[in-house]
Amino acid sequence: MKYSLINIFKTFNLKDDIKFNKKNKKLFSGVNTLDKSNINEISFFHNLKYLNDLKKTNAGACFINKKYSKFVPSTCMPIYTNNPYKYFIYTLNFFNPKRTSTGKISQNSIVSKNAKLGKNVEIQDGVIIKDGVKIKENSIISSNTVIGQDVTISSNVFIDENCSIFNCNIGKNTKIQSGVSIGSSGFGFAIDELQNINMSHLGKVLIGKDVVIGNNSAIARGSLDDTIISDNVRIDNLVHISHNVKIGKNTIIAGQSGIAGSTTIGKNVIMGGQVGISGHLKIGNNVKIAAKSGIIKNIKNNSTVGGYPAVNIKDWHRATIKLYLNTRNEIRKK
Numbered sequence: 069m070k071y072s073l074i075n076i077f078k079t080f081n082l083k084d085d086i087k088f089n090k091k092n093k094k095l096f097s098g099v100n101t102l103d104k105s106n107i108n109e110i111s112f113f114h115n116l117k118y119l120n121d122l123k124k125t126n127a128g129a130c131f132i133n134k135k136y137s138k139f140v141p142s143t144c145m146p147i148y149t150n151n152p153y154k155y156f157i158y159t160l161n162f163f164n165p166k167r168t169s170t171g172k173i174s175q176n177s178i179v180s181k182n183a184k185l186g187k188n189v190e191i192q193d194g195v196i197i198k199d200g201v202k203i204k205e206n207s208i209i210s211s212n213t214v215i216g217q218d219v220t221i222s223s224n225v226f227i228d229e230n231c232s233i234f235n236c237n238i239g240k241n242t243k244i245q246s247g248v249s250i251g252s253s254g255f256g257f258a259i260d261e262l263q264n265i266n267m268s269h270l271g272k273v274l275i276g277k278d279v280v281i282g283n284n285s286a287i288a289r290g291s292l293d294d295t296i297i298s299d300n301v302r303i304d305n306l307v308h309i310s311h312n313v314k315i316g317k318n319t320i321i322a323g324q325s326g327i328a329g330s331t332t333i334g335k336n337v338i339m340g341g342q343v344g345i346s347g348h349l350k351i352g353n354n355v356k357i358a359a360k361s362g363i364i365k366n367i368k369n370n371s372t373v374g375g376y377p378a379v380n381i382k383d384w385h386r387a388t389i390k391l392y393l394n395t396r397n398e399i400r401k402k
Contacts (some may be wrong), residue, residue: 070095070108071162073129073147080158086131087148094128094145099160102127107143112156131155166226169206186223204240216251222277235269235289239277239299247284250275254288254311254329267291269311276300282307282323291329304341316353334369358384 072095073088100109102118105127112131113122122130122139129145131152140146149155171188173179177195186205191197193211200218207225209215215227216234227233227244234251244250256267271290276299281287285307289295296314297303304323309315313327316335321327325339328347337351340359345351350366357363358374358381367373375384 070097072096076159076162079162080155085149085151086155087134088129089145092145096128098163099156100127102130110147110156110159112152114152131159167208169208192229210246219251228283235271236273236275238275239279241277242275242279242281244281245283245305248281249286250281251287251289254291256291256311256329271295271312273297276317279303285309288329298335310347322359356381 072093074090076096077086096110097108100111102111102113102121102125105111105125107126107128109127110129110131111125111127113136119139122136123141125141125144127144129147130140131147131149132140133150133152134148137146137148147155169188169190171190173191174193174195176193177191177197179185179191179197180199180201182199183197183201183203185203186207188206189203190208192209195209195211195213195215197209197215198217201215203209203221204223206223207221209227210229212229213227213231214233215221219233219235220237222238222240224241225238228246230246231244231248232250232252236251251273253269256269258265258267269289269291271292271294273287273289273295275297278300279297281303282305284305285303287295287297287309288311290312293312295309295312298315298317300318301315302320304321306324307321308326310327310329312330313333315333316337318335319333319337321339322341324341325343327333327345330347331345331349331351333351334353334355336353337355337357339357340361342360343357343363345363349363351363352367352369352371354370355367356372357378361374361378362376364377372381373379374381375387
């Protein structure tokens, strides 16, 4: 099907901070990149690296900041906004709505008689749902996933294939991708000369609403306290979150990062890939951490850090440049 821009934007339910020619009745069938779009598709421009693609694009419309309007071809209708990428994502989601529940419960699944399933819950092949589980309406549990005893899953939750979910509560509209492990015991033990003594874990994992957890990530249950993932957090693939960690709202954690036990991460934090954070630390609100950084001390609100051990990002850049120059000079001497 094809849709006009007016019909598409009605679904956004946002403030009117986009400007375009509303008299234009052009219809669109999808979205694409600048270099691959055709006249029936919408694209976006937000990075000068793609300026040549913008100049040559065949897209029928493009989200763009007005200051770059002179580069838009005459065949492409500009849609002016200060945040082209955001509106492109909304448009992408419009043309590719998330999958909805079929309400079917597979005969090849095992669902405890003591579990409570809300309306229109979908349970696929090979799923195991144990005693005391509560799953609210319109949620989807995909193939070969195990939901452990007394887990609570709110409405409109999507859990992908081959997940292990134990000792946790999951908020509404959360998406958990394939291979995720939630609620297993953490890495806690006492050491003596004879043996390592494992620590029993009694806490839960509390996951807020609108959270996304990427493939093959692991979140440990709390030891005595709970592990907490707050609303609207984004966790990439292959991320490890240890026991008792608390992550604030809107935080973003890129792939292969690890957070050791009992560390608190503030709100609106952005962590690059392969970041390591030691245990029992406090990371403030609005902190940005460069990829491959190692955090071994507390970080204040609104800081930007990088390196190992992580320092102010400007100091890290200076040190990196100095190291490069010293290394280059040593090589030239040889």
